[in-house]
Amino acid sequence: MIITLVKKQTGHEFIREMEETYNSISELEKLFERTNNMKMYVDLENWRYYRDNLDEEIELTESLVTNKLSLSDLDLIILNTIKHEKPRSIRDLANKINKDVSNVQPKVKRLEEEGFIKFEAGAKNSKIPYLTFDEIKLEI
Amino acid sequence: MTRKIQNKHRIGDKLIYTAKTPNGWSIVIMPDNILIDNYHIDRVHIHPDPKKHVHKVEISQLDMEKILETIKDYLNASNSFDVEELMEMLK
Numbered sequence: 001m002i003i004t005l006v007k008k009q010t011g012h013e014f015i016r017e018m019e020e021t022y023n024s025i026s027e028l029e030k031l032f033e034r035t036n037n038m039k040m041y042v043d044l045e046n047w048r049y050y051r052d053n054l055d056e057e058i059e060l061t062e063s064l065v066t067n068k069l070s071l072s073d074l075d076l077i078i079l080n081t082i083k084h085e086k087p088r089s090i091r092d093l094a095n096k097i098n099k100d101v102s103n104v105q106p107k108v109k110r111l112e113e114e115g116f117i118k119f120e121a122g123a124k125n126s127k128i129p130y131l132t133f134d135e136i137k138l139e140i
Numbered sequence: 141m142t143r144k145i146q147n148k149h150r151i152g153d154k155l156i157y158t159a160k161t162p163n164g165w166s167i168v169i170m171p172d173n174i175l176i177d178n179y180h181i182d183r184v185h186i187h188p189d190p191k192k193h194v195h196k197v198e199i200s201q202l203d204m205e206k207i208l209e210t211i212k213d214y215l216n217a218s219n220s221f222d223v224e225e226l227m228e229m230l231k
Contacts, residue, residue, distance in 0.1 A: 037173060039157055049162075060147075
């Protein structure tokens with residue numbers, strides 16, 4: 001089974017991501033010279049291209065070939081709720097789907113480990129879950 | 141309009157990054173740090189030695205999707221990664 005996570009972003013957002021990762025294009029140039037990391041070389045090429053094409057839309061996909069992944073009904077409800085109801089914490093997510101937070105916590109952790117969701121810092125040490133993609137495609 | 145596409149493929153412990161822009165395309169195999177691209181010159185080439193980025197070997201296959209499929213087939217079939225073996229398949 002091939003699972004593909006699809007995310008759309010603009011050139012402007014891509015550059016913001018690059019700045020968060022590398023600070024500046026000159027920092028990345030220096031880093032590449034030091035490490036010869038080919039992924040950095042490609043990031044550099046893309047960054048140079050996007051400086052002049054800020055409004056272009058990019059489709060980012062992440063494909064995974066696996067026979068191990070299984071998404072339960074609860075996993076799908078969690079993903080759907082995160083996408084559409086934007087919970088402010090895991091507890092808020094549990095409340096929105098009428099489940100105990102102790103049952104939701106391990107599910108959320110596994111979805112994070114599998115790359116479906118990420119967290120950003122919220123109020124009072126809470127973690128705000130968000131989806132890392134816009135679509136999931138499954139190929140069998 | 142989507143003009144640029146970036147993909148990340150996970151095969152076992154390898155990650156293959158692909159990127160396309162009107163300026164060219166690239167495939168990076170990590171953590172082996174191998175780059176195949178057609179940036180700056182029209183011909184497709186592989187950088188077989190990450191420590192010598194200027195060293196390029198031309199490959200005859202020109203189509204990015206076909207090259208990607210060859211790499212995936214190689215990684216799925218092999219227990220270890222040998223850039224020389226891969227280059228033979230791409231020549």
